[in-house]
Amino acid sequence: MSAMQRKKRTEAFLLGNEAVAEGALLAGCTFFAGYPITPSTEIMEVMARRLPHVENGVFLQMEDEIASAGAIIGASLAGRKAMTATSGPGFSLMQEQIGYACMTETPLVIVNVMRGGSSTGLPTSPGQGDVQQARWGAHGDHPIIVFSASDVRECLEMAITAFNYAEKYRTPVILLLDEITAHTREKIEIPRPGEFEVLSRLLPTMPPEWYKPYEETVRGVPPMPPIGTGYRFHVTGLTHDPLGFPTSRPDEVKAVTERMFRKIDRFFHDIQIVDHDLTEDCDTLVIAYGSVARSARLAVRQAREAGVKAGLLSLKTLFPFPRPQVEKLLRTCKLVLVPEMNMGQISREVKRVNSGITTIRTLNRVDGQIITPSQILKEIA
Amino acid sequence: MLRDVDLSGYEKVTAKNIPWEKFITSGHRACQGCAEVLAMGMVMKAAGPETIVCNATGCMEIITSPFPQSAWTVPWLHVAFENAAAVASGVESATRALERKGKLKKRPKIIAFAGDGGTADIGLQALSGALERGHDFVYVCLDNEAYMNTGIQRSSSTPYGAMTTTSPPGKKSIGQRTWKKNMAMIAAAHEIPYVATASPAYHLDLFNKVKKALAVEGPAYLHIFATCPTGWRSDPAKSVELCRLAVQSKVFPLYEVVGGQYIITQKVKKPKPVTDYFKLQRRFRHLTPDAVEYIQSRVDEEYARLEAFEKATAPLEEVAEPPTEG
Numbered sequence: 001m002s003a004m005q006r007k008k009r010t011e012a013f014l015l016g017n018e019a020v021a022e023g024a025l026l027a028g029c030t031f032f033a034g035y036p037i038t039p040s041t042e043i044m045e046v047m048a049r050r051l052p053h054v055e056n057g058v059f060l061q062m063e064d065e066i067a068s069a070g071a072i073i074g075a076s077l078a079g080r081k082a083m084t085a086t087s088g089p090g091f092s093l094m095q096e097q098i099g100y101a102c103m104t105e106t107p108l109v110i111v112n113v114m115r116g117g118s119s120t121g122l123p124t125s126p127g128q129g130d131v132q133q134a135r136w137g138a139h140g141d142h143p144i145i146v147f148s149a150s151d152v153r154e155c156l157e158m159a160i161t162a163f164n165y166a167e168k169y170r171t172p173v174i175l176l177l178d179e180i181t182a183h184t185r186e187k188i189e190i191p192r193p194g195e196f197e198v199l200s201r202l203l204p205t206m207p208p209e210w211y212k213p214y215e216e217t218v219r220g221v222p223p224m225p226p227i228g229t230g231y232r233f234h235v236t237g238l239t240h241d242p243l244g245f246p247t248s249r250p251d252e253v254k255a256v257t258e259r260m261f262r263k264i265d266r267f268f269h270d271i272q273i274v275d276h277d278l279t280e281d282c283d284t285l286v287i288a289y290g291s292v293a294r295s296a297r298l299a300v301r302q303a304r305e306a307g308v309k310a311g312l313l314s315l316k317t318l319f320p321f322p323r324p325q326v327e328k329l330l331r332t333c334k335l336v337l338v339p340e341m342n343m344g345q346i347s348r349e350v351k352r353v354n355s356g357i358t359t360i361r362t363l364n365r366v367d368g369q370i371i372t373p374s375q376i377l378k379e380i381a
Numbered sequence: 382m383l384r385d386v387d388l389s390g391y392e393k394v395t396a397k398n399i400p401w402e403k404f405i406t407s408g409h410r411a412c413q414g415c416a417e418v419l420a421m422g423m424v425m426k427a428a429g430p431e432t433i434v435c436n437a438t439g440c441m442e443i444i445t446s447p448f449p450q451s452a453w454t455v456p457w458l459h460v461a462f463e464n465a466a467a468v469a470s471g472v473e474s475a476t477r478a479l480e481r482k483g484k485l486k487k488r489p490k491i492i493a494f495a496g497d498g499g500t501a502d503i504g505l506q507a508l509s510g511a512l513e514r515g516h517d518f519v520y521v522c523l524d525n526e527a528y529m530n531t532g533i534q535r536s537s538s539t540p541y542g543a544m545t546t547t548s549p550p551g552k553k554s555i556g557q558r559t560w561k562k563n564m565a566m567i568a569a570a571h572e573i574p575y576v577a578t579a580s581p582a583y584h585l586d587l588f589n590k591v592k593k594a595l596a597v598e599g600p601a602y603l604h605i606f607a608t609c610p611t612g613w614r615s616d617p618a619k620s621v622e623l624c625r626l627a628v629q630s631k632v633f634p635l636y637e638v639v640g641g642q643y644i645i646t647q648k649v650k651k652p653k654p655v656t657d658y659f660k661l662q663r664r665f666r667h668l669t670p671d672a673v674e675y676i677q678s679r680v681d682e683e684y685a686r687l688e689a690f691e692k693a694t695a696p697l698e699e700v701a702e703p704p705t706e707g
Contacts, residue, residue: 052553
């Protein structure tokens with residue numbers, strides 16, 4: 001496909017995985033390192049075809065997921081917008097590096113197409129079992145942003161958003177899809193450059209000798225030069241002081257850890273993205289994400305036809321958990337249903353927020369099958 | 382260099398005493414013309430019933446295990462992608478401990494199977510560790526030169542120029558840009574007692590290599606070449622022919638390294654041009670004559686290097702005898 005044809009085309013018939021790759025390229029991703037794993041391989045295959053045609057584009061196939069995560073950390077430190085894509089087993093291998101990226105405040109996008117089961121599990125079936133792992137998989141206290149997408153259009157949008165937030169907050173961003181979203185083929189409109197926001201990391205404006213890599217700033221996000229551009233940049237996984245050097249002085253350790261959290265915490269209102277669907281007057285609420293949100297959308301409509309005042313809150317941001325939005329609706333609804341393809345990972349968060357306000361019901365399916373609209377309808381109508 | 386390798390337990394397989402009993406039964410789910418399962422079946426025939434198999438994630442795990450097409454008649458473990466050698470190490474150590482305590486009369490043979498990705502890429506660390514620790518097991522790499530289970534992605538074992546979905550040939554790329562990783566020599570560099578390359582087209586040679594690998598005390602590594610008609614875009618009926626052509630064109634020479642001594646087991650006297658091997662597959666179809674010429678020269682060079690290795694490691698005529706008394 002030539003660049004000319006791409007400029008003309010605004011509509012495309014894409015897989016969720018292909019839309020993620022498309023979104024990443026639109027967001028300015030020029031570096032992809034990956035390792036084949038079902039059901040995320042298509043992202044890598046599209047990148048292998050497309051990146052050589054992008055200016056300075058680099059596609060690397062690594063020897064495993066540890067190396068993939070390592071390569072994108074390196075590329076990101078060198079100033080690239082970098083991404084990798086994987087599924088459960090590979091995501092487990094990446095955890096140490098995700099912690100490293102949090103500690104060194106390296107912007108990254110990691111796409112995890114969730115499959116069913118633990119270990120090798122159900123490679124070709126959907127699941128949503130990696131939700132809490134995406135938040136807490138890396139050891140130690142660390143802030144992180146986790147997004148999800150429910151349809152092909154959202155895959156593209158959330159890929160762009162993931163890059164923007166990674167760059168804006170200097171943090172790894174995890175984009176969780178499930179196998180159904182990833183392997184659904186739909187017609188979507190591809191936005192033209194200029195129709196959406198593209199953010200890049202803050203570059204230092206001071207002369208190199210004044211630059212402090214992890215300096216306290218108002219936003220809490222220090223500027224980040226590409227490594228090797230004259231700015232001294234001492235990157236370490238050890239807890240570091242504002243200059244980037246290892247430290248164990250309690251005041252400095254406290255300061256850097258708190259700043260890492262504060263840069264996310266202070267902007268919850270910006271990061272927590274949810275979709276309201278018929279929630280203005282609802283008394284029965286469904287909270288869903290990923291492909292389940294699509295089933296829920298239909299179920300809620302059918303429930304309305306049956307006379308139940310149902311509404312849907314679909315979560316695009318899973319972590320930091322959108323507490324204000326959820327809490328507000330919990331206060332007005334008499335029943336809240338949380339359907340998900342795991343044993344209850346987001347319902348745990350909802351229950352935490354709820355703390356006795358209303359009735360929370362869960363609908364868990366872990367047999368590698370999709371949660372159908374009729375299943376949800378049965379619970380709410 | 383190691384020299385003394387005890388092969389006393391090795392019985393030569395000839396056309397007269399060929400093993401017949403199958404331990405991977407027919408009715409599995411492999412594609413038509415899969416040389417990988419053919420090779421694995423041969424390895425198991427030679428190994429016999431007293432075997433424990435550790436199988437890394439890959440095609441062979443998928444096609445041989447689901448009920449009711451489960452094909453294994455021996456104890457079989459499916460492990461993760463990267464740890465076949467590590468799990469085999471654990472099994473070996475445990476059986477050794479049971480034997481020491483007298484709870485096991487005879488230690489079973491332990492074979493780890495993995496594909497080229499599970500060996501040369503993600504599993505290399507575990508393999509190297511197991512070879513270094515010296516566990517008594519056989520590691521078999523079934524090399525079909527790409528990640529076929531996930532849908533034909535390049536591995537470090539993919540040959541130069543080959544088309545895969547992550548090495549797509551076009552204006553910016555020739556296909557796979559790097560030369561095939563030489564796993565057999567990497568294994569040999571661990572100075573383990575036995576390393577060999579084999580091909581299902583040379584079945585007697587393969588049987589004997591498996592027998593030798595099992596007979597030696599300590600780790601052994603077998604690298605088996607296997608056609609993948611699906612991934613190589615070749616005719617399933619010509620799988621064995623392709624395996625044979627790879628040997629005859631010197632692309633995949635068959636040799637063994639016994640205690641550091643290289644022995645070419647199938648000497649190629651009249652080599653065929655690599656084009657004979659390439660033209661049966663569509664993954665090399667895009668190659669220009671220049672690229673083919675480069676591949677040919679590199680193949681010849683590598684074969685010459687192997688012959689030099691054989692010459693260099695041949696036992697000296699006059700081996701210094703240990704001093705005897707009297």
